[in-house]
Amino acid sequence: MTNPAPEAASDLEALIEEESKRRGRRRILGWSLGVLALAGLIGGGLLLRPKPAPLVDRFRSAPLTRGAVVRQVTPTGRLEARVTVEVGAQVSGRIKTIEVDYNDRVTKGQLLARIDPDTLEIQVDQQSASRRVAVTSREQAKIELADSERRLARIEKLAKGGYETQENLENARSAVELARARVSSSQAQVSLQRAGERLAKTNLDYTEIRSPINGTVISRNVSEGQTVMAALQAPVLFLLAEDLRKMRLMASIDEADIGEVDAGQHASFTVDAYPGETFFAHITEIRRAPVITQNIVTYEAVLEVDNPDLKLKPGMTASVRIDTAEVDSALRAPNAALRFTPPVEAGGDAAAVAGNAGPAVWALVDGAPVRFPVEVGISDGRLTAVSGVGLGPKLDVLVGLTPAGRVSYGLEDED
Secondary structure, three states, rough: OOOOOOHHHHHHHHHHHHHHHHHHHHHHHHHHHHHHHHHHHHHHHHOOOOOOOOOOHHHEEEEEEEEEEEEEEEOEEEEOOOOOEEEEOOEEEEEEHHHHHHHHOOOOOEEEEOOOOOHHHHHHHHHHHHHHHHHHHHHHHHHHHHHHHHHHHHHHHHHOOOOOOHHHHHHHHHHHHHHHHHHHHHHHHHHHHHHHHHHHHHHHOOEEEOOOOOEEEEEEEOOOOOEOOOOOOOEEEEEEEEEOOOEEEEEEEEOOHHHHHHOOEEEEEOOOOOOOOOEEEEEEEEEEEEEEOEEEEEEEEEEEEEEEOOOOOOOEEEEEEEEEEEEEEEEEEEHHHHHHHHHHHHHOOOHHHHOOOOOOOEHEEEEEEOOOOEEEEEEEEEEEEEEEEOOOOEEHHHEEEHHHHHOOOOOOOOO
């Protein structure tokens, strides 16, 4: 009888070997399918990825132009009358009448107001009476002097004949000297009382407040019946401005710009009251005294302004533009072009781009950015006068990247 154990063992080994081969084939198949899927995803991504924008579409550009470039300083300022006079009261009293009001035109010497003169008229009468008393006293002193001189003459004659004592002679001489002193004192008293009378009359004249200039009444700070006191400080009753057809503009120039500003330069300005209108002025003076406000240093420039139609009024705030330099028919480049440098990838050679120093503009030549060195002139804040080899009107210079260009160079989109 045959033993079945060796046959069974042989079949089991064959079965295990066959199963191992099937597992290996399944593993190889799985890895192959994974690699194929990954390759398919990568290939699909490459096919679906957007193509980089053409170089010409990556840059924003603007043309060079030819024209005038004007450099300006733009301070703010205030308008005021060329001459402003504060008219006050030199004597105290009650305002009796007021003869003018706001905006009235006045002439030099014209009566503006009158202070009640009653008290000062009485003072004039008192001083006049005191002067007359002093004059009378002076005349009495003169009479006494003449009498003393006559008495001295008699005593001198008698003393020569030995009929008067030396003591009486000396007393007579002393009496003459005293009489002369009294005459001098009385004369001084007359002068003093006369000066007091003139002062009282002057104070009486001051009760009529008159205009010191030809001008316009800007403000009136007093009313009829009001009492003014001028004991310590003259109160300001009226503010007068000289002819407002000629005004001045006080502009605050920053210390960084004062070196460019000089007398004789022309300026234009606008005021909020007339938003669509431009006014003109010229600088007559640069004041050297610094004005320091919160550690900011400015200097005042005085500009003369014609105001024939009286549109401009004192106190208006003006936005000023002062022309400090001008070039006619200059080749002009946008300031953005002088600040822009294309990414190194666009220029090709990184070392060449990094090694270029000095101001320059870039332009696309045959589809590639090319650097043009320039000499920089004056700027108006938007355009700058430039010159250089290869530059000319209508040459499109690069001023920045387009949104597509920022994406192409891996930069954040401006939008």
